[in-house]
Amino acid sequence: MAKSENILVAGATGRQGGSVVRALSKAGYRLKALTRNPSSKAALSLRSLGIGVVVGDMLHEESLANAMKEIDVVFTMTTPFQSTHENEVAQGINMVNAARAAGIGYFVFSSVASADKNTGIPHFETKYKVEQHLVRSGIPYTIMGPVAFMENFIQPFALPDLRNGKISRGLPGARAVQLIAVEDIGSFAAFVIRNRGDFLSKRIDIAGDERTGDETAAILSKEIGKTIEYESFPAERLTAQNPDLAIMMKWQAANSYTADITALRRDYPEVGWNTLEEWAKGIDWKSLLA
Secondary structure (H helix, E strand, O other): OOOOOEEEEEOOOOHHHHHHHHHHHHOOOEEEEEEOOOOOHHHHHHHHOOOEEEEOOOOOHHHHOOOOOOOOEEEEEOOOOOOOHHHHHHHHHHHHHHHHHHOOOEEEEEOOOOHHHOOOOHHHHHHHHHHHHHHHHOOOEEEEEEOEEHHHHHOOOOHHHHHOOEEEEOOOOOOEEEEEOHHHHHHHHHHHHHOHHHOOOEEEEEOOEEEEHHHHHHHHHHHHOOOOEEEEOOHHHHOOOOHHHHHHHHHHHHOOOOOOHHHHHHHOHHHOOOOHHHHHHOOOHHHHOO
8 A cells, every 4th residue: 555644553652552653664654653642751752763743542532633634544552451441442432433533544453362252351352342343433444463462571570580580470381372572563563554455354363473381481591591480370369469360361271362373474474473482582681681
């Protein structure tokens, strides 16, 4: 499609949205990043890269009208972890409604893998409500469903364990979970937007690898240069702190994501599709764990 199109990216100051911005910018598209705080460090960083920053709050539909002006394509995601599940639904619905009112020609929503499988996981169910609203809206769309992020292993909550030589999850060590590098989410989003005719009205789950906890520990041990042990704990331990994650861990213990990794690699090789080993080789472990 024409690189002269204007694309609005919501969540551009975060991990996933940032990866989409980088991939689209590299592909030569004209971009605008939606943010509530145009003075934030992340927003200023985007400006320094020549990316336009527009103000809007996904919880307030009326604030999105100006952000949607002269926009051809919208990419959005939602998150429950900085607010509430009800607000996550509102975020997505408001973006869809504003896009419809603005006559947006194409809408890409990044949901989560298996959100359409009646999982009972609260932050999966909220995203599925947004998916359903988007499908009903009449806007040409594509829905992406990324699996668990490889970057979760290096989030601030995980670093203390890594420094102590372990990774911990509420799953048995032999339980395999599909994984994806955030970089590949951005690459796939750019590919979808560029080739949207092949993806219109479709929902596609995406992953780059599948690893057990024990395999993950072995891979990280090799790349970090010290032994990392995998520690399993009962998912119930998370209930008091984060009941949503506890429910997700219980679901993952009995179910699997179903992204077709073989087909994704075969059909869309341009994306790259990092394995866990490839992703880990790109991390500056020495600085990260200092």
